Amino acid sequence: xxxxxxxxxxxxxxxxxxxTYTEQEIHDIINSDDETRQAYRLMAAAKQGYRQKQTNxxxxxxxxxxxxxxxxxxxxRLLPRWMRVAxxxxxxxxxxGLSFAAYHSYTLKLQKQHTEYQEFAxxxxxxxxxxxxxxxxxxxxxxxxxxxxxxxxxxxxxxxxPALQINGDHKAHIQLNGEYIDINRLPKLPASEVKKIEIHFxxxxxxxIITTPVEIPESMYYGL
Amino acid sequence: MIDKKRLHGLFSxxxxxxxxxxxxxxxxxxxxxxxxxxxxxxLMEGNILPTDDKARAYLLTAVRNSCINRIRQKTLxxxxxxxxxxxxxxxxxxxxxxxxxxxxVCDYAETHLEEPHLTIFRLRFQEDLMLKDIASRLxxxxxxxxxxxxxxxxxxxxQFRL
Numbered sequence: 372x373x374x375x376x377x378x379x380x381x382x383x384x385x386x387x388x389x390x391t392y393t394e395q396e397i398h399d400i401i402n403s404d405d406e407t408r409q410a411y412r413l414m415a416a417a418k419q420g421y422r423q424k425q426t427n428x429x430x431x432x433x434x435x436x437x438x439x440x441x442x443x444x445x446x447x448r449l450l451p452r453w454m455r456v457a458x459x460x461x462x463x464x465x466x467x468g469l470s471f472a473a474y475h476s477y478t479l480k481l482q483k484q485h486t487e488y489q490e491f492a493x494x495x496x497x498x499x500x501x502x503x504x505x506x507x508x509x510x511x512x513x514x515x516x517x518x519x520x521x522x523x524x525x526x527x528x529x530x531x532x533p534a535l536q537i538n539g540d541h542k543a544h545i546q547l548n549g550e551y552i553d554i555n556r557l558p559k560l561p562a563s564e565v566k567k568i569e570i571h572f573x574x575x576x577x578x579x580i581i582t583t584p585v586e587i588p589e590s591m592y593y594g595l
Numbered sequence: 596m597i598d599k600k601r602l603h604g605l606f607s608x609x610x611x612x613x614x615x616x617x618x619x620x621x622x623x624x625x626x627x628x629x630x631x632x633x634x635x636x637x638l639m640e641g642n643i644l645p646t647d648d649k650a651r652a653y654l655l656t657a658v659r660n661s662c663i664n665r666i667r668q669k670t671l672x673x674x675x676x677x678x679x680x681x682x683x684x685x686x687x688x689x690x691x692x693x694x695x696x697x698x699x700v701c702d703y704a705e706t707h708l709e710e711p712h713l714t715i716f717r718l719r720f721q722e723d724l725m726l727k728d729i730a731s732r733l734x735x736x737x738x739x740x741x742x743x744x745x746x747x748x749x750x751x752x753x754q755f756r757l
Contacts, residue, residue: 417751523660
């Protein structure tokens with residue numbers, strides 16, 4: 372009981388000044404024990420709950436639409452006929468000249484994309500920390516990530532998992548395409564090989580890395 | 596591009612609920628508005644028009660996911676300072692369940708905590724004050740504030756497992 376109180380006090384203290392703690396310290400404090408972890412969730416829920424009550428006021432939807440419209444729809448101005456004809460003629464001359472430049476621009480763009488891919492390809496999926504007791508998993512933008520409760524397409528250019536313990540209390544189990552892998556013989560795969568990553572803490576902290584092609588549900592396109 | 600009139604219809608019908616959810620999750624009005632506007636821009640540019648019966652679930656799930664993406668891009672210190680939830684419900688039924696749970700947590704606190712526990716609880720989670728500021732405002736010892744808040748959290752924890 373005394374230990375739990377101590378953990379709770381450490382949590383409350385840390386929440387007041389989190390920037391004075393390292394990420395590892397924050398992580399350790401929140402996860403000191405199940406009670407403390409629950410306490411953090413409850414505090415987050417309390418704040419959200421109050422926020423939910425505060426925001427539950429009627430909205431001026433039409434004013435919001437006006438802001439949206441102003442920002443996203445450009446007003447079209449009607450031009451006299453002679454100006455439209457002149458504009459079409461000028462556009463035609465421009466387009467002729469631009470087509471040559473466009474070809475070169477397209478080639479350059481392809482080269483740029485290729486370079487970007489090469490940079491990403493150097494990242495490995497698995498990285499064992501120096502003490503050999505934790506593992507970091509890397510995945511890239513547009514990877515499909517599925518956790519216990521959410522499924523989404525990664526937005527960030529490159530993402531590392533928090534260091535997952537492979538020994539001790541919070542041991543993580545790593546699978547590659549559904550098969551458990553020996554953490555002492557991690558394959559040297561580039562992160563660009565990852566098609567999907569499944570993170571299931573409800574199933575004994577299991578991480579399944581899928582490198583075979585997957586069909587992403589349509590509802591998740593455009594980051595939705 | 597989606598017909599403007601149809602997009603306006605969708606916007607008028609769902610904006611209120613979307614903005615409430617985004618504000619609840621992000622605690623920041625202007626960021627919340629960006630999230631909702633971005634979703635309509637993506638609908639417009641992607642030429643996506645969710646069907647009427649699924650539109651609500653689709654749009655609210657989109658808000659939820661966009662908010663989570665924004666939260667994920669913050670540092671851990673920023674996340675805990677703002678007490679962002681680490682919950683990641685994905686489908687709309689789970690989100691609705693979560694929303695009713697957080698409301699129940701607040702209702703429970705409001706109806707069951709006695710003074711000075713309730714005032715401290717409100718100052719911390721409604722007004723977002725640091726504990727030393729609460730101690731100073733209530734002219735109370737900091738350790739006493741810790742004690743009362745811990746007691747409040749434990750008593751609510753006995754009712755809710757999140």
